[in-house]
């Protein structure tokens with residue numbers, strides 16, 4: 001049974017990002033987005049928002065209450081889910097950015113990701129199923145044979161079948177290379193699959209008659225570690241209609257995303273599980289999975305943003321409504337009128353902090369997806385390399401900073417509600433529980449931080465990170481005398497300086513054989529870089545908003561929106577961004593406490 005829908009989004013922020021900050025219109029009306037104009041993009045956003053409010057939002061809390069059940073070896077999803085699945089694919093929302101020859105609408109990836117924000121925010125658990133299905137379709141499309149394209153991708157794109165991503169095993173979590181599921185080649189060229197995968201999202205459900213599992217496994221003679229892994233298509237029902245030997249051993253009982261079935265799958269217990277190698281070459285599994293994971297990590301950043309944003313907007317409307325206490329200006333007068341809590345400076349501090357972080361993370365997300373769209377739209381090799389390089393650099397920031405902050409923002413939303421926020425009567429406690437997983441799956445946030453410092457900083461000989469520094473430097477140089485924002489822009493310049501110096505410290509550690517120092521500071525470095533990006537993009541918004549506010553009249557409906565942008569950027573620059581330099585100082589001290597404390601020193605046995 002459906003219940004109340006609390007999902008809220010701020011559409012004005014989305015159109016500001018698309019058309020005032022990142023100029024999506026420069027790419028529209030010509031290849032590869034020839035069928036798309038500004039009006040179409042705006043109409044899709046409005047329609048998608050209305051659609052999720054009607055179809056997905058009302059089943060978010062009820063899905064959380066009901067959860068998934070395992071009945072006779074089959075997972076049952078909560079009431080309403082199969083109907084949403086059907087309506088979702090009929091409406092075509094999953095194929096906005098898919099090419100026309102695959103039945104899609106060939107729209108910008110940025111638009112698809114903003115629609116994804118609505119989908120995740122209105123019903124995170126439900127959206128896991130179609131999002132992973134799309135991931136499976138994308139990976140088959142990118143690496144599969146023509147026969148595999150024909151057999152699987154149309155049915156995955158149109159929702160006839162669903163898909164999953166099977167990496168994790170009981171002893172292979174972060175250490176994916178320890179996976180021991182075995183794939184043995186058969187005489188017909190297919191493979192016998194045998195092994196157990198755990199924590200598989202959408203591993204079983206009742207929304208489609210078939211589920212296509214993308215399974216990482218190793219052939220018997222493959223080398224150890226990630227290099228030896230191959231990727232296999234293992235459908236629940238084989239293309240000839242016979243059942244495959246894939247059993248659901250159980251589903252997990254979880255803190256959040258309870259309506260997303262997290263299944264333990266046993267492949268080949270009866271010796272009859274048949275899979276196909278993706279493409280034609282073995283031991284390409286990890287690089288193929290990485291292709292999928294890049295998008296999946298962007299997706300997790302969007303999930304985090306979506307819940308944080310709705311948590312913020314719900315807290316905001318509660319704060320305007322709830323009356324408690326009198327104005328601080330009348331604190332001695334017991335008879336003073338009670339005021340809405342949004343009048344209290346500390347509540348305003350929490351709300352502005354949430355607004356700045358939510359809108360800053362959304363700007364980071366759109367910056368990233370616009371780099372992807374610009375790379376897709378360009379035919380110039382240098383330009384493509386630049387844009388792709390920025391995507392590579394920003395993915396771990398969006399995933400890890402987005403998810404760490406997202407959870408904190410949901411917790412702050414509970415604080416704004418006070419005791420009411422702790423109750424199931426309001427959506428923020430579910431948002432908080434649901435959003436904890438985002439820092440864990442798709443590679444824990446430490447894995448993201450190590451990817452950033454160990455791989456991304458040195459990619460293309462450091463050219464990507466240099467181009468990033470140049471972009472920030474260009475902005476600082478252009479606006480450092482800005483009458484209203486120069487103090488904030490000076491803090492951004494200091495943050496960028498501190499970031500560059502800390503990057504040098506990591507190079508010293510790598511070069512000087514002091515690798516053990518790297519993981520002690522990697523998460524902090526990722527946070528420093530993310531805060532610098534968010535600070536930069538918020539200040540860019542403020543510069544645009546300041547000019548735009550001057551053009552609209554004092555009573556124009558956009559006036560307060562633009563003023564809000566300026567205040568959010570200044571708040572972030574003066575209250576959050578200074579911590580980048582402070583963190584740089586902490587890292588420069590090379591504190592070894594975490595390395596040197598003996599295990600027995602944490603607590604007596």
Ligand SMILES: Cc1cc2nc3c(=O)[nH]c(=O)nc-3n(C[C@H](O)[C@H](O)[C@H](O)COP(=O)(O)OP(=O)(O)OC[C@H]3O[C@@H](n4cnc5c(N)ncnc54)[C@H](O)[C@@H]3O)c2cc1C
Nearest residue numbers: 165166167168173174199200201262440441442443444446
């Ligand atoms: C709800 C849910 C849904 C999921 N969905 C899927 C799915 O669809 N498909 C799938 O394949 N998997 C899925 N997973 C699994 C998920 O990706 C893993 O939980 C995650 O990769 C972490 O692995 P782990 O749980 O084994 O933790 P561990 O790897 O045991 O990590 C525990 C802690 O140790 C740290 N750590 C581990 N190794 C290192 C290291 N080398 N250096 C430093 N620190 C380290 C981690 O950062 C973490 O803090 C899901 C998990 C959950 C809970």
